[in-house]
Amino acid sequence: MKLSAFGKKFAGESGIVELMDDLGSALNENPDMIFMGGGNPGRLLQVEAVFQQRLEDIMSDPAQRHSLFGIYQSPQGDREFRQQMAAYLNKQFGWALGEQNIAVSNGSQAAFFVLFNMLAGSMPDGNQRTIHLPLAPEYIGYADAGLSQNFFSATRPSIDLLEDNLFKYRVDFSSLSPGPEAGALCVSRPTNPTGNVLTDEEIAHLDEIAAGCNIPLIIDGAYGLPFPNILFADARPHWNDNTILALSLSKLGLPGVRTGIVVAREDIVQAFTNANTIVSLACGTLGPALAKQLFASGEIDSISNQLIRPFYKERASATVAWFRQALGDLPFHIHKPEGAIFLWLWFEDLPVTSQVLYERLKQRGVLIVPGQNFFVGIDDEWPHQNECIRVSYAQDADVVRRGIHIIAEEVRQAYSEA
Numbered sequence: 544m545k546l547s548a549f550g551k552k553f554a555g556e557s558g559i560v561e562l563m564d565d566l567g568s569a570l571n572e573n574p575d576m577i578f579m580g581g582g583n584p585g586r587l588l589q590v591e592a593v594f595q596q597r598l599e600d601i602m603s604d605p606a607q608r609h610s611l612f613g614i615y616q617s618p619q620g621d622r623e624f625r626q627q628m629a630a631y632l633n634k635q636f637g638w639a640l641g642e643q644n645i646a647v648s649n650g651s652q653a654a655f656f657v658l659f660n661m662l663a664g665s666m667p668d669g670n671q672r673t674i675h676l677p678l679a680p681e682y683i684g685y686a687d688a689g690l691s692q693n694f695f696s697a698t699r700p701s702i703d704l705l706e707d708n709l710f711k712y713r714v715d716f717s718s719l720s721p722g723p724e725a726g727a728l729c730v731s732r733p734t735n736p737t738g739n740v741l742t743d744e745e746i747a748h749l750d751e752i753a754a755g756c757n758i759p760l761i762i763d764g765a766y767g768l769p770f771p772n773i774l775f776a777d778a779r780p781h782w783n784d785n786t787i788l789a790l791s792l793s794k795l796g797l798p799g800v801r802t803g804i805v806v807a808r809e810d811i812v813q814a815f816t817n818a819n820t821i822v823s824l825a826c827g828t829l830g831p832a833l834a835k836q837l838f839a840s841g842e843i844d845s846i847s848n849q850l851i852r853p854f855y856k857e858r859a860s861a862t863v864a865w866f867r868q869a870l871g872d873l874p875f876h877i878h879k880p881e882g883a884i885f886l887w888l889w890f891e892d893l894p895v896t897s898q899v900l901y902e903r904l905k906q907r908g909v910l911i912v913p914g915q916n917f918f919v920g921i922d923d924e925w926p927h928q929n930e931c932i933r934v935s936y937a938q939d940a941d942v943v944r945r946g947i948h949i950i951a952e953e954v955r956q957a958y959s960e961a
Contacts, residue, residue, distance in 0.1 A: 549690070553687070575908065576908055576909075576910060577908055577909045577910065577938075577942055577945055577946040577949070578910050578935070578938060578942075579909060579910055579911050579934045579935045579936070579938070579943065579946045579950075580910035580911055580912050580933075580935060581910075581912070581935065582735070582793075582794075582798075582884065582885075582935065583798060583935070583937060584793065584794050584795075584796055584798060584884065584937055585854060585855070585858070585884070585937035585938070586796075587796060587850055587851065587854060589850050590795065590796045590846060590850055590851065591796060593837075593842070593846060594796065594797065594833050597832075597833050597836065597837075598833060601832055601833075607832070610828070610832070611828050611829065611832050612828075614828075615824075615825045616647075616825055616826055616828055616831075617825075618816050618817075618819060618820040618824070618825055618826070619645075619646045619647065619812070619816045619826075620645070620646055620647025620648075620804075620826045620831060621647065621826070621828065621831035621832070621835070622642060623831075623835055624647065624831035624832075624834065624835040624838075625642040625645040625646075625647070626642045627835045627836075627838040627839045628645050628804065628806075628838055629641055629642055629644060629645055630838070630839075631838040631839075631841070631843070632769070632782075632806070635769060635844075636769070636779075636780055636782070638782055640782075640806065643809045643812060643813075644806060644807060644808065644809060644812055645804065645805065645806055645812065646804070646805045646807075646812045646815050646816050646819065647802065647803070647804060647805075647826040647830075647831060648802075648803035648804070648805060648819055648823070648826060649801045649802075649803070649823050649826055649827055650791070650793075650801035650802065650803050651763070651765050651789055651790075651791045651793070651803035652684050652688075652803075653801075653803065653819075653822065653823065654789055654803040654804075654805055654815075654819075655684070655685065655688055655763070655789065656688045656822075657815055657818045657819050657822060658727075658761065658787065658789070658805070658815060659674050659685070659688050659689060659694070659727075659729075660688070660689065660690050661814060661815065661818060662674065662726040662727045662758075662759070663689065663694060663726035663727065664689060664690050664691040664694060664726075665690075665691055670724070671691065671693070671724065672724055672725065672726035673693065673694060673695055673696045673724055673725055673726060673920075674689070674694065674695050674696075674725075674726060674727050674728075674729050674761075674920075675695075675696045675697065675698070675721040675722075675725040675727070675728050675729070675920070676695060676696070676697040676698070676728075676729055676730070676919060676920050677697075677698050677714050677719050677728055677730055677749055678697075678698065678700050678712060678713075678714050678730060678734065678739070678741070679697035679698065679699065679700065679917070679918050679919060679920055679921050680712075680734075680736055680737060680887075680914065680917035680918050680919075680928075680931070681697070681729075681730075681731060681734065681735075681736075681917060681919050681920075682731050682734075682735040682736070682763065682917070682919075683735075683736070683912065683916045683917050683919075685729070685919050686916065686919045695919050695920035696721075696722075696724070696725070696920045697918070697919060697920030697921050698714070698715055698718055698719045698720075699715065699718065699921060699925065700712035700713060700714065700715055701713045701714075701715040704876070705879060707867070708867060708870075708875060708876055708877055709876065709877055709878070709879045710876040710877070710878060710879065710889065711739065711878060711879045712734075712737060712739055712878065713745075714741065714745050714748075714749070716748060719752065721752065721753075721756055721758070723756075725756060725758055726758055727753070727758050727759050727760070727761050727787075728749055728752065728753045728758065728759075728760045728761065729760075729761040729762075729763065730746075730749065730760075730761070730762060730763065731762075731763035731764075731765070731766075732746070732762055732763065732764060732767050732768065732778070732882075733766050733767050733773065733774060733881060733882025733883040734882075734883070735763075735765070735766065735883055735885065736883075736885055736887050736912070736914075736917050736933040737878040737883075737885070737887040737933075738859070738878060738879075738880045738881050738882050738883045738885055738886065738887060739878060739879075739881055739882075740767070740774055740775075740776045740778055740881040740882045741778075742776075742778065743778055743779055743781070746762070746781045747781075750781065750783070750785065750786065753785060754785050759785055759786065759787050759807075759811070760785060760786050760787070761786075761787045761789065762781060762786060762787070762788050762789065763789050764780070764788055764789060764790050764791075765789065765790065765791040765793065765794060766794050766882060766883040766884065767882060767883075768780035768781075769847075770790070770795065770843050770844075770846075770847045771794045771795045771846075771847045771851045771852070772847040772848055772851065772852050773794060773851060773852055773855045773882050773883055773884060774852070774881065774882040775852075775855075775856050775859065775880065775881050775882055776881040776882065782806060784808045785808075786807070787805065787806070787807040787811060788805075788806040788807070789803065789804070789805055789806075790803070790804040790805075790806065791803050791804065792804075792830045792833075792834055794851075794884070795834075795846065795847075795851065796851075797830060797833065797834075800827065800829045800830035800833065801827060801830070802826075802827065802829075802830025802831065802834070855883075855884055855936075855937075858936050858937070858940070858943075859880040859886070859936060860880075861936075861940065862886055862934075862936040862943060862947070863877055863880060863886065865943070865944055865947045866886065866888070866947055866951075869947050869948055869950070869951035870951050870954065870955075871951075873890070873951075873954060873955060873958060874890065874891040874892060874958075875888060875889065875890050875891070875954075876888070876889040876891065877889075884935055884936065884937045885933050885934060885935050885936070886933075886934045886936060887914075887931060887932075887933055887934075888931065888932050888934060889927070889930055889931045890930050890931075890932075890954055891930060892926075892930070893929070893930040893954075893957060893958075894957050894958060894960060894961035895957045896913070896915070896929040897913035897914045897915055897929050897930065897931055897932050898913045898915060898929070899957075900913065900932065900953060900954070900957065901913040901932070903953050903957075904949065904950060904953055907949050907953065908949070909946045909949045909950060911932045911933065911934050911950065912932065912933040912934075913932060914928060914929070914930070914931030914932050914933065915928045915929050915931075917931075917933065932950075934946075934950070
């Protein structure tokens with residue numbers, strides 16, 4: 544088979560392909576695998592019950608049932624859902640949004656593919672523009688989304704060593720210089736993979752830098768603000784005319800419905816909608832149908848703040864304690880958990896690469912994600928990139944504890960072999 548340049552790039556291997564292949568194998572083909580790799584949310588029965596009731600209500604109403612299964616939605620997404628979303632955001636944060644400021648996509652990954660390639664890559668004047676990541680490591684799913692080479696650039700973070708084997712990445716504003724080749728700045732908040740939450744002051748500074756460069760600031764809020772609010776630090780949502788805020792229903796407990804949400808000024812939403820129509824034709828109906836009433840009633844806040852956030856906050860604290868006990872006196876650091884559903888571990892001077900550690904753990908029935916795949920846009924050799932792993936703590940507590948025990952054994956073995 545002869546592949547085009549597009550085919551060779553997107554049909555080949557990549558970090559996100561490996562991650563999702565492992566996810567499918569672990570959860571569907573090998574249920575005994577200890578899955579501490581991908582971003583599948585934890586199973587919260589109280590949240591499931593809300594969606595079950597909503598689905599039963601839809602199925603019992605012929606008009607709603609037909610709308611769910613039998614009608615194409617607008618390429619911009621279900622209108623009532625967008626209206627409810629805009630009204631919710633305006634009421635909560637005083638923003639001036641209308642339905643024209645919101646678009647729906649078939650998952651956040653698809654939304655970022657369109658957004659990134661709208662703003663960067665080959666430009667009409669022949670120049671190349673990049674998506675600049677002010678804080679790497681960043682989300683593994685960004686890495687291969689660009690249609691051209693050298694699509695991302697990034698600024699290496701500064702590292703604060705904290706007490707109790709914790710550390711924290713910070714945006715190194717002294718080194719952050721996007722340059723004229725940057726088409727947008729992009730951050731995830733909380734950061735996938737590390738659980739870092741950029742402060743309100745950092746976001747404001749990034750917004751100022753983006754505006755000064757006449758480029759948008761993209762904020763990936765899939766785990767964060769204003770929902771599902773998996774944050775353990777004080778922070779407020781940010782949006783203005785120069786911000787593109789990307790949200791998702793996945794971490795509410797609906798990863799299977801593939802619903803992403805783009806909040807932006809009207810011309811950006813219109814351009815996104817046009818491109819998304821070519822790529823996807825129309826958006827799926829299930830996610831908006833299940834969620835629209837949650838925004839209309841405000842129930843989205845109680846679900847996020849009383850059910851989802853407390854579960855992950857408690858689990859994050861417990862998982863840190865379990866790792867400290869299991870790793871003992873090994874040279875390890877854990878990124879301060881401030882949000883999301885992962886821990887990011889740094890094994891200083893690890894004798895093997897994180898990829899080798901990943902392979903060894905996979906042989907023992909534990910899936911994690913090797914860290915080097917997350918340093919998108921950093922080209923120089925930095926040993927730190929090969930000394931980190933991302934671990935999910937969303938599964939049952941007993942499963943997580945068994946996985947931690949095996950991870951500790953393999954890490955200790957790696958150091959003892961050096």
